[in-house]
Amino acid sequence: MTAAVRTRYAPSPTGEPHLGNIRTALYDWLLARHYGGQFILRIEDTDQQRYAEGGVEALFAALRWLGLDWDEGPDIGGTRGDYGPYIQSERLQLYQSYADRLIAEDKAYYCYCSPERLDQMRKAQQARKEPPRYDRLCRDLSPEEGDKREASGVTPVVRFKTPLTGETEAHDVLRGSVVFKNETLDDFVLMKSDGYPTYHLASIVDDHLMEISHVIRGDEWLPSAPRHFLLYQAFGWEPPLIAHVSRILGPDKSKLSKRHGAHSVLEYRDQGYLPDAVVNFLALLGWSLDDHTEIMSRETLIKHFDLDRVLPNPAVFNADKLLWFNGMYIREMPTDELAKVVRPWLEDALGARVDNQLLLRIIPIVRERIHLLSEIVDIADFFFKQGPLEYGADTLLGKKFAGEPAKAATALEAVIVRADGLSEWTHEALEAGMRPLAETLGMKAGDLFGVIRVAVTGKTATPPLFETMEILGRETTVERLRTALDRLGSKAG
Numbered sequence: 001m002t003a004a005v006r007t008r009y010a011p012s013p014t015g016e017p018h019l020g021n022i023r024t025a026l027y028d029w030l031l032a033r034h035y036g037g038q039f040i041l042r043i044e045d046t047d048q049q050r051y052a053e054g055g056v057e058a059l060f061a062a063l064r065w066l067g068l069d070w071d072e073g074p075d076i077g078g079t080r081g082d083y084g085p086y087i088q089s090e091r092l093q094l095y096q097s098y099a100d101r102l103i104a105e106d107k108a109y110y111c112y113c114s115p116e117r118l119d120q121m122r123k124a125q126q127a128r129k130e131p132p133r134y135d136r137l138c139r140d141l142s143p144e145e146g147d148k149r150e151a152s153g154v155t156p157v158v159r160f161k162t163p164l165t166g167e168t169e170a171h172d173v174l175r176g177s178v179v180f181k182n183e184t185l186d187d188f189v190l191m192k193s194d195g196y197p198t199y200h201l202a203s204i205v206d207d208h209l210m211e212i213s214h215v216i217r218g219d220e221w222l223p224s225a226p227r228h229f230l231l232y233q234a235f236g237w238e239p240p241l242i243a244h245v246s247r248i249l250g251p252d253k254s255k256l257s258k259r260h261g262a263h264s265v266l267e268y269r270d271q272g273y274l275p276d277a278v279v280n281f282l283a284l285l286g287w288s289l290d291d292h293t294e295i296m297s298r299e300t301l302i303k304h305f306d307l308d309r310v311l312p313n314p315a316v317f318n319a320d321k322l323l324w325f326n327g328m329y330i331r332e333m334p335t336d337e338l339a340k341v342v343r344p345w346l347e348d349a350l351g352a353r354v355d356n357q358l359l360l361r362i363i364p365i366v367r368e369r370i371h372l373l374s375e376i377v378d379i380a381d382f383f384f385k386q387g388p389l390e391y392g393a394d395t396l397l398g399k400k401f402a403g404e405p406a407k408a409a410t411a412l413e414a415v416i417v418r419a420d421g422l423s424e425w426t427h428e429a430l431e432a433g434m435r436p437l438a439e440t441l442g443m444k445a446g447d448l449f450g451v452i453r454v455a456v457t458g459k460t461a462t463p464p465l466f467e468t469m470e471i472l473g474r475e476t477t478v479e480r481l482r483t484a485l486d487r488l489g490s491k492a493g
Helices: 019-034 055-066 092-104 115-127 143-151 199-209 219-235 265-271 275-283 298-304 319-332 335-350 356-369 373-383 393-397 405-421 427-441 445-457 465-472 474-487
Strands: 006-009 038-041 108-111 157-160 167-172 176-181 189-191 214-218 241-245
Touching (some): 019 038, 019 214, 092 108, 092 189, 092 199, 167 241, 176 219, 189 199, 214 219, 335 373, 356 373, 356 465, 393 405, 445 474
Antiparallel strands (some): 108 157
C-alpha cells in the first residue's frame, strides 16, 4: 500500500463506549499503526438529542486505558496540515456550505414537510404495506413556493435528490461490490431544521477533507452505503476504502448485551481487567492471525493486522474466554509489574500504604489464583492487616471440628509449640514440622492444616499454606495462632 493510510474513530458521545464500538476503534488503530499511518479521533456530536453529559470524557478515558493513542483529535492538531476542528458541532458552517453547493447544483433541495405530515405519510405507507420513505412532495417546488413557506415560519430541512432510475454500486472491502437500485432509495435528509447535519453528510464531508483512506464501521451501516456513494459521486470525490465489520453477538447468537456478561469498556477497567488482555481478546473477535494462535502482544497484532484477514461473519462474545485471557496475561506479567498494578486495589481496600517488598514476596504465590486484578484483595489482604483478623469460632472449627472445639484447641496448642520450636522459618521446614504433627495428634493433615489456615489468614481458601506462613513470619504467625486459641476458649470449656 503506497498511499498514506489515515483511519478515523468517529464515535458519538452517547454514553460509555461498548465493546463493539471499541473493537472498531482498535481495528482502525491497528491498521494505521501497521502501515505507519495516522489514527484520527473525531467526535460526531451532531445528534444533540442523544448527547450524554460526560460522554466525550468517557471515550477519552476508554481509549487511553486501552493504549489506543491518536495522532490527531480534539486535543491534538494534525501534523500534516490543518484538518480540524475534530468535533463536528464546531464545523456546522462547513456542512452548511456543502449542502448549499448541492442545492446550487440541483442535487439537493429544501423540504418543508412538517413532522406531523411525515408521520401520517409513514402510517399510510405501512397500512399499504409499502416501505416507509419520503414521497418527494417538495422535490420540485418552485423557488416562489419555497419562499412562501419560509415566510410562514417553516424552517426546512435539506434533502438529497436521489436519482430516480439506474443503479448505485457500493464497494465493500470485505464483501465486494453491492448494487442497489436507485428506485428503492429515498431522498434522505442532509441538514436538519436545527442547523445540524445528519451523519450521512457530515461523515462524508469530514472523511474527504481529513483525507481518510479507510473507513471501518459496523455492518449495521451497510444499508446506508449507497447513500454515501451517491454523495461521493455528487461531489465528484473519490471514496475511501470502506469495510463494514460484522457485529458481535452473544453466545445465543442474539444482540450482545449485559445479560451475556458484556459491559462497557470502563466497567472492565473497574473490574480489574488488563488493557492488553482486552485488546488481544477484541482483536480476535472478527480477525485472526492463523487457526491456532490466541495470545498475541500488541506488537504482534500491529505487525500482522490487515483487513484481508477480517471475517465478514458475526463474531461471538465469550465472557469466560475474556476472563481466561486476563488470567493468562496476569500470569505472564513480571513480578514487579504485577505488583505495581495490584497495589492500588489493595491500598484502596485497606485504606493504607502497602509495603512494596512484602508485596513482591506475595505475588509469586498468588499469581496463579488471580484472574482479575481486583481479586488480589480477597486473596492477599490478610498479609497486610494489623491486629486480630475478622472471623468467628465456627469458621475456625469448620465442619471437621464443629462438635469438637476441645480437640481443635489441643491441635492449636501443639501447632504453637511446634512453630515456636522450629530452628528455621521456611516453608520447607514448616511443612516438615507440621505434617508429622497431624499423625501424632491422630488427625488427617488436611483437617489440621484447615484450622491453621483460618487461624493465620482468617480465610478458608488461601495461597499455599506454608509459603504463606513463611511470608507472614514467625512472630505474626504465632501471634495469630494464639489469638485463634483464645477464641476457642469458651467453646473448648
